[in-house]
Amino acid sequence: QVQLVQSESELKNPGASVKVSCKASGYMFTTYGIHWVRQAPGQGLEWMGWINTNTGKPTFAQGFTGRCVFSLDTSVTTAYLQITSLKAEDTAVYYCARHCSGGDCSSQLDYWGQGTQVTVSS
């Protein structure tokens, strides 16, 4: 069955970096893109961007360029989100989600990881 399993919670100091992983299983990894979504405490869902797992090309929403990096290791079917120069306002739960497109799909996010809590505090 399709699964996206994310790395555990992180506590970081301001100015540090964090790398969140999203391990995919149960399907052909390079056939479906991976999206990243942020949810700040008590807030709604915010789309950060996505990475084409076939080409490695990332697309970012405005506000997430510069300090965010999307990467892949296709040998272990894992996508990564790295955020540098962390600020307190980066404190949030970060989700990865599979992008279902082509065929009978309609570009929906059909499977989600369990989320990774990133807390930025000194």
Next chain:
Amino acid sequence: QSVLTQPPSASGTPGQRVTISCSGSTSNIGSNTVNWYQQLPGTAPKLLIWRDNRRPSGVPDRFSGSKSGTSASLAISGLQSEDEADYYCAAWDDSLNGPPYVFGTGTKVTVL
């Protein structure tokens, strides 16, 4: 700032029908299909409706979606206590000025 507007809350008693609206524009809902996601308390979002009105396997048929013009709606018929959750609409957006994929502001459904 989301470009898809939803009411912040909705409520109903068990068995009632609840409807959630999602208002967008020609660049998103007016041009692309709408998806709905359900987020139960303390859990990750889950796909509830895709391509405006299609349910993934396992989603009860009391959930239904519709779309007209630049607005979409999610209806929950026969509301149950386990439906208490946050609901988000979403769509791809063809505007050059905003993100390619946008979520609605979210609606918290309370079962009274």
